[in-house]
Amino acid sequence: MAEPDLLAGYDEETRPIIAGMIAAEQRALAARKAALEDCECREGMFPNPGRRRVLVAAGSAVAAAMLGGAGAAWAQAKAPAGAVLREVPADPTKEQGAPIAEDGGYGSRSQFETATRWRPNIPATTPFSSWTMSPLDQSYGVVTPSGLHFERHHNGIATIDPARHFLFIHGMVERPKKYSMADLKRFPSASRMHFIECAGNTLTEWKQPTLKTVQGTHGLLSTSEWTGVPFATLAREVGLQPGAAWVLAEGSDAAVMTRSIPLDKLLTDGLIAYGQNGEAIRPEQGYPLRLILPGWQGNMHIKWLRRLEVSDKPYMTREETSKYTDLMGNGKARQFTFVMDAKSVITFPSGEMKLPGPGFYEVTGLAWSGHGRVARVEVSTDAGKSWSLAALQEPVQPICTTRFRFPWFWDGQPAVLQSRCVDETGYIQPTLKELVAIRGLAGPFGSIYHFNAIQSWAVAADGSVSNVHA
Amino acid sequence: MAEPDLLAGYDEETRPIIAGMIAAEQRALAARKAALEDCECREGMFPNPGRRRVLVAAGSAVAAAMLGGAGAAWAQAKAPAGAVLREVPADPTKEQGAPIAEDGGYGSRSQFETATRWRPNIPATTPFSSWTMSPLDQSYGVVTPSGLHFERHHNGIATIDPARHFLFIHGMVERPKKYSMADLKRFPSASRMHFIECAGNTLTEWKQPTLKTVQGTHGLLSTSEWTGVPFATLAREVGLQPGAAWVLAEGSDAAVMTRSIPLDKLLTDGLIAYGQNGEAIRPEQGYPLRLILPGWQGNMHIKWLRRLEVSDKPYMTREETSKYTDLMGNGKARQFTFVMDAKSVITFPSGEMKLPGPGFYEVTGLAWSGHGRVARVEVSTDAGKSWSLAALQEPVQPICTTRFRFPWFWDGQPAVLQSRCVDETGYIQPTLKELVAIRGLAGPFGSIYHFNAIQSWAVAADGSVSNVHA
Numbered sequence: 001m002a003e004p005d006l007l008a009g010y011d012e013e014t015r016p017i018i019a020g021m022i023a024a025e026q027r028a029l030a031a032r033k034a035a036l037e038d039c040e041c042r043e044g045m046f047p048n049p050g051r052r053r054v055l056v057a058a059g060s061a062v063a064a065a066m067l068g069g070a071g072a073a074w075a076q077a078k079a080p081a082g083a084v085l086r087e088v089p090a091d092p093t094k095e096q097g098a099p100i101a102e103d104g105g106y107g108s109r110s111q112f113e114t115a116t117r118w119r120p121n122i123p124a125t126t127p128f129s130s131w132t133m134s135p136l137d138q139s140y141g142v143v144t145p146s147g148l149h150f151e152r153h154h155n156g157i158a159t160i161d162p163a164r165h166f167l168f169i170h171g172m173v174e175r176p177k178k179y180s181m182a183d184l185k186r187f188p189s190a191s192r193m194h195f196i197e198c199a200g201n202t203l204t205e206w207k208q209p210t211l212k213t214v215q216g217t218h219g220l221l222s223t224s225e226w227t228g229v230p231f232a233t234l235a236r237e238v239g240l241q242p243g244a245a246w247v248l249a250e251g252s253d254a255a256v257m258t259r260s261i262p263l264d265k266l267l268t269d270g271l272i273a274y275g276q277n278g279e280a281i282r283p284e285q286g287y288p289l290r291l292i293l294p295g296w297q298g299n300m301h302i303k304w305l306r307r308l309e310v311s312d313k314p315y316m317t318r319e320e321t322s323k324y325t326d327l328m329g330n331g332k333a334r335q336f337t338f339v340m341d342a343k344s345v346i347t348f349p350s351g352e353m354k355l356p357g358p359g360f361y362e363v364t365g366l367a368w369s370g371h372g373r374v375a376r377v378e379v380s381t382d383a384g385k386s387w388s389l390a391a392l393q394e395p396v397q398p399i400c401t402t403r404f405r406f407p408w409f410w411d412g413q414p415a416v417l418q419s420r421c422v423d424e425t426g427y428i429q430p431t432l433k434e435l436v437a438i439r440g441l442a443g444p445f446g447s448i449y450h451f452n453a454i455q456s457w458a459v460a461a462d463g464s465v466s467n468v469h470a
Numbered sequence: 471m472a473e474p475d476l477l478a479g480y481d482e483e484t485r486p487i488i489a490g491m492i493a494a495e496q497r498a499l500a501a502r503k504a505a506l507e508d509c510e511c512r513e514g515m516f517p518n519p520g521r522r523r524v525l526v527a528a529g530s531a532v533a534a535a536m537l538g539g540a541g542a543a544w545a546q547a548k549a550p551a552g553a554v555l556r557e558v559p560a561d562p563t564k565e566q567g568a569p570i571a572e573d574g575g576y577g578s579r580s581q582f583e584t585a586t587r588w589r590p591n592i593p594a595t596t597p598f599s600s601w602t603m604s605p606l607d608q609s610y611g612v613v614t615p616s617g618l619h620f621e622r623h624h625n626g627i628a629t630i631d632p633a634r635h636f637l638f639i640h641g642m643v644e645r646p647k648k649y650s651m652a653d654l655k656r657f658p659s660a661s662r663m664h665f666i667e668c669a670g671n672t673l674t675e676w677k678q679p680t681l682k683t684v685q686g687t688h689g690l691l692s693t694s695e696w697t698g699v700p701f702a703t704l705a706r707e708v709g710l711q712p713g714a715a716w717v718l719a720e721g722s723d724a725a726v727m728t729r730s731i732p733l734d735k736l737l738t739d740g741l742i743a744y745g746q747n748g749e750a751i752r753p754e755q756g757y758p759l760r761l762i763l764p765g766w767q768g769n770m771h772i773k774w775l776r777r778l779e780v781s782d783k784p785y786m787t788r789e790e791t792s793k794y795t796d797l798m799g800n801g802k803a804r805q806f807t808f809v810m811d812a813k814s815v816i817t818f819p820s821g822e823m824k825l826p827g828p829g830f831y832e833v834t835g836l837a838w839s840g841h842g843r844v845a846r847v848e849v850s851t852d853a854g855k856s857w858s859l860a861a862l863q864e865p866v867q868p869i870c871t872t873r874f875r876f877p878w879f880w881d882g883q884p885a886v887l888q889s890r891c892v893d894e895t896g897y898i899q900p901t902l903k904e905l906v907a908i909r910g911l912a913g914p915f916g917s918i919y920h921f922n923a924i925q926s927w928a929v930a931a932d933g934s935v936s937n938v939h940a
Contacts, residue, residue, distance in 0.1 A: 100589050141745060157570065252561065
C-alpha cells in the first residue's frame, strides 16, 4: 500500500510547516528507537528508551564498560542532562548503593529514564519562538512532571530575579499598586490542580491524520498544582472603578506578551500564581509569576506576569486579532473564543506503539474540559459504532485532566480505538466530521485553533498502532 | 535569658546523636542565611535563598559580572546542581530570552531557587545509612516536588536497570510468579495521591523542643501521586492459599530491607507502584518499583521491591523487632504499630522565620492521617486556650496531606501558634502531655517512633518564631 500523501490539501505556504513538524517528530522517534535498539529486553509496546541496556554483558563487565568504554560514551549521550551515571551492579543487594547527597540535595531522574519534550524546528519557528510537546504516551496519572510541562514561547525564556520582579495593577482602579513577590506572598493563597492546553494543540489533525504519536498530536497539554493569590483578593485591594470590564495582562518576556481578559473571568477563578507542583513555578512556565485562567487558552495564562491594566474594553492586541482567532467555513473569524472545550485522547495504546499480541490491555488516557468537571468518558474499540463507559481516576477535579481506564481484551483483529469526553455541562466531544461541519477547513491548516475532535488510533492485526481519521 | 540546655534529659549515648542533629540543622540554616546575606531585597519572613541577589549593581554590569567576576563563582557555588546560570538582564523585555532546548529537554528549577533537603551527619549515620528532610517551610499546596521528597536509606541508593528487574510472588500461593516491569505494566493500574511519613518523624521533640525549623522537626513527610498495580489484582493471579495471612516484602537494595505486612492491608489498598508524580519513580524512592502501603510507616513502603512471600505468620525481621517498635512507659514495647495517626504542623510561620511586623498573615500548614481523610483542622494562636477552624484545600483526599489555611491578624504581642488535626474516625491529634501520658519517655529519645503531638511555634514580640513546648 502506498504511503498517503500527508501534505495533500495544504497550500504552498503551509506545506513546509506541516512537513517540518512531521520531520521533527520523525527525528524524535528515531532518537527513541535508537535508544531502544540498545536494549536487550524490549518492552515492545512501550516506545520508552528507559528500557535500554548499555551492554549485553552482565556484572562487573557492565560496570567497567559504563565507566570506560564505548558504552560509557553512548550512555553519556543518551542520559538525561545533568544525570550522574552510576554503575549498574549485577546484583544490587551485593554492592553498597549510592551515597546520599551530603547536603541532602535536589534529586533527579534515574539514568534509565530519558523521556523528553520535543521541539519542532520548522520554517515558522526559531529557537526563541517555538513550542515543545509533552510525552503523554509516557505519562502516568494526572500530574505532569514540571520538567516535562509543554512550552510555548514567543521570544525566549525570560530570566528574572524574583527580588527585582513586581506586579503593577493600574488603569480603572481606585488605588494603583505595585506588588513585590514578598508582598504577594503575604496575601491568602489558594492551590488548585488545573490543566493548561495551548489553543493550537492538535492543529495538524484537521485535514489529515498527520503526526504519528500522541506526543505530536496532543502534547501541548499539561497539568500542575498551581498556588497563588486569587485575583479577586487583589481586586478588593486596588478597588475596581465603575465600568471596569476588561483587564490587559502583560508578561515581562522579550515578546511582551499581552492579552485582554474579561474581568468576570479573573474575578471568578483567576490566580496570580507563584507555585507549581509544590515549589516555585519553573522558568519555562513564567517564573516567578504566572496568570492562571483555568480552562482558557494556554496563551492567556500570561507568563512572567508584570502588569494588569483594568479597562472598560478589550485592547485588541496582536495575539487576539492576527492570532488566536478562529476562521470559520464562511470566511469570517470568531474572536475571543477563550474556553477550551471538552476533549480526550487515549495515551495507551497510541501511535507508533506495537502491541505484542492478542490479550488483555488496559486502555488509558486523559479527558478534560475548560467548562468544569469531566462527567464521563466513553471508549470505543470499533471506530465509534459502540461505546462503553471508562473508569475515572478519583478525585475528578474541576478544569483538570482526568485519567480514564478501560479494560480491553484484544482478539487480534484490526480495531480502531476512540475516546469521547462528556463534561458536566452535558457537552459531548464531537467527531471530526461534526467539528468540521461547524468550523470548516478554510484556513491553511483547517481552522487552526480549538481542535477538540475525537482521536482515532488504528490497531493493525500485527499490533502496530497508527493515527487515522475514522 | 540563658539558652536552655537542649541535651538535658538524654543519656550519654543519645546526647551526641541529638547534638549531631542540632549541628546538622545549624549548618543547613547557616548555608541558607549566607545565601540571604547576598540579597539586596530580603523577604525577611521567608528564610528562602531564592531571594538572593548576586550583585547590587543593575543592568549589564550584573550580566557581565555573573559571567566573569566573583559573582559568577559565588553564584556557581550556590546554584542548584546542574542548573544553567543565565545572565539576568535589567529589563527582560529588552533582551531576547533563553532559547528553547533543541531536543525539547527536561526542565530544571530557576537558578534563584535553591531549597534542598538536608542530611544529618551524626554518630548513628553514614552517607549510606541516613535520611534527608524535606523543606516543608518552602512548600506550596500538597504535592512534594519529586526532587525534594524525603529519603531514608539503610545501605545506599540502589542503581537498578528496569530491564533486569523482576518481582517474585511466592510462598503460600497456588501459582508462584515472576513479573518483569513490562509484565506489571500490562495489568490494570491505579493512581492515588498519598503521603508517606517516616515512623521516626519528629523523634527529637519528645523531651525538648530540639530542632529549630519545621524541616528539622517534621521533614520526614512527603506527598506524591503514586501509580501502579493494586496488590489485590496480583493476588488473584497467583491465588492465595488457605491460611495465608502475612506477606514478607523485600527490597533489592544492599540492606535487603524486609518487613512483614498483614495480607488484609495489602488486599485493601496496597499498590505495587512504578509511577510517581506523572513519571517513573525516582531512584531515591525505589526505582523502578516500590510498595505503597497508604498511611502506614514509611519504612514498610519497601523500595526497590523484588519479592513478596506469602505466609501464615509474620517473619520477625530486624526492622520489626530491634527497630520500629514503640517502647512504652512501663518498659514494655508495642510491636506492629503500623498506622501513622492523625497529625498536623504549621509550616508558615515556623521556626527561624521572622515576621516583619504586626499585621495580616495567612497561617498555613499540612494535616494528615493514616486512617483516612482529614475531617477538620483547628488553629490556636494562644497556646491552645482557644481554637478556630482552618480552611482546607479541596479536594481533601484520603490518606493524603491536606493543606490548611487560617487568616491571622498579629497584634505584635507574643503568641503561640498551634494546629490540631481531627480525622474522619473522630481521632483528635493529642497534646504533648496527652501523648507522653500514654507513651512515656522511657526510651533514649522518649518513645522514638510515632510522635504525633501538637507542635507549638512561639512568635516573640520582635516577630521571631521558635520551637517551644507549650
